[in-house]
Amino acid sequence: MKLDLLILDGSVVDPEKLETYKANIGVEGDSIVYVGSDAPTDVKVTIDAKGLYVSPGFIDTHVHDEKLDEDDVERALLLQGVTTAVAGNCGLGPILSDELLSKPRYLRIGFFTGHQTLRQEVGLNDVYMPADSKAIKEMVEILKQELSKGSFGLSLGLEYVPGASYSEISELAKVVAQYDKKWVSIHIRYDGERSLEGVKEAISLASECGVRVQISHLASMASFGCLEKALEMIEEAKPHADVTFDSYPYRAFCTRIGSAVFDPGFEKRWKKGFSSLQVASGKNRGKRLTQELYVKLRKEEPDTLIIAHVMNEEEVKVALKHPDCMIASDALMENGQGHPRVCGTFPRAFRILLKEGLSWPEIVRKATYLPAKASWFEDRGVIKQGCKADLVVFHPKKIEDCATFKEPNLPPKGIEYVVLGGKIAVQKETLFEPEGEVMLRR
The missing domain is CATH 2.30.40.10 (Urease, subunit C, domain 1)
Incomplete structure (x- = not known):
């Protein structure tokens, strides 16, 4: 041989x-x-x-790698063992282009078609405005084209697009259901105490449209006293709804300050103030947010990444331990800067789960076999001839992970x-x- x-x-x-x-x-x-x-x-x-x-090889089904001119995310993922990833989550997936298709990659990577991208393609740039029937029909046609070109499915970032109606997203989800081995990734509509409404909407989408729905970073949405109920809802829906979910092993999330997530009133949702928010990119990186800096960045530097130290850590562990929970990084960077999850998610999750009493096969399952099955990767996720x-x-x-919030x-x-x-x-x-x-x- x-x-x-x-x-x-x-x-x-x-x-x-x-x-x-x-x-x-x-x-x-x-x-x-x-x-x-x-x-x-x-x-x-x-x-x-x-x-x-x-x-x-580890499979990461929730990645942000939409920029053609940056490789930081792919390099960071590969260094921690990720060999296959699905990017374009949270409604941000790109329109597939020849340049995107031909770019050399550090790992195997596919893309969702983003809901926000579809909206922009039909001229709907206001995230607070609902789409009319004409815009929805146009989005449906573009989505069909993208799915035929090789998109893995549809990604939704409903917390970022408050104006999107259920009828809008369900019409798009029904399109995905017509294609083999494609699914809907959903950043649900609400975090905090209303997160269960978002979970309910995701379950309805799966059940009514006949499509697999993967709830993104469940712990970062529901670890505000709602996590166990969210898991219970997903479990109870199994007979009639194809719903999966993923989480990352941190009690802090990260997203752009100009997004609707940071619209005024966020403090009430998380019961945390500006001191719990850390600037993760740009010239103010490392600073804690103040009212003055919040207003300035929202207006002048809306793409600035903010780390929000607001979730309940014990609930994050509950999510990770669940037998159906996939480990996913939600890797996102801005000019090489961001959250330590980009470089540390998988080793960190492994150490946490070992301490929680899981065996190595049970732990590795969450990074390999489970995401392979959820994503219809039939030629990976196990070691077989x-x-x-x-x-x-x-x-x-x-x-072990070495990335920290100071040195991510x-x-x-x-x-x-x-x-x-x-x-x-x-x-x-x-x-x-x-x-x-x-x-x-x-």
Whole structure:
């Protein structure tokens, strides 16, 4: 047997059967061709994985990587083991262009079509204005074109578009339901005490339109005393609604100050004031917000990222521990600056879940098998012959996040190797330049 790559003597994590076992993994081209106890000798590259765990490459279904001229998000994700991602969430997915389709990538990445993008395409730039029937019909036609070109589905950011009616989004969701293996990602309409209304709307959308709906970063929306009830609602809806959800392992979220999320009155929703808000990008980065700075940034620098330290940490853990919760980063950067979740989500979630008593297979499942199933990635998420050779070799006792709110761009420790398409993409915190990975289309 001739192999391009052999991973020798590792402990393979099986997130499907929830077990670990000793095995060697053989790779030819971009596929796994062997998993077993034999050790072929005709091998181009060998990784000694003795004492290490070998996992399928992590799959991040909630990413923001919409800018053509920046690679910061992809690089940060790859360094923590992410090999496949879906971007364009929260209604911000781009119109697919030749430039977007052909850009070399650090990892395998696909895009949703964004609801806000569709609105802008039909001239509806006021997020507080509802779409009329003519605009909805035009958006439907554009969405059909994008889905046919390879978009993974529709992303909604309803908290950012208060004017969007249920009839508007349901007409678009019905279009997605007509296509195979595509779904709707939804940043629900409300956070805080009204988050359960947003969860109810997401469930209705799935049930009434016959489409899979993934509730984005559930913990950041409902960890205000509502998280357990939200999980209960999703659980009770299973017989009639195809609803999934993801979360990241931080008690602070991050978004742009000019968005509707920070419209006046936000303090009442979160029961937190300006001192809980931290500037994450621009010349004021690191400062706590004041009334004066809030007004100035809203007016003059609306794209400034703000980190809001407002969620209940114990509820965040409850979300992460749920058997159906997928780990997702919500990675978002502005000129290389942002929230530590961009660089630390997966290792941080792993350490939290270990402390909460989950086993390694149960933990890895949330970053591999679950998102693969939820996204219809049938050739990844597990380590089997014929699957994509996207793999992570990590040290189970050393893996940890290093990124902090003061230093958000620090890479994690304990990721020894990341293999992407059969080639070593990361080796001991050293990231190699991409070898032509391009956008995923469906």
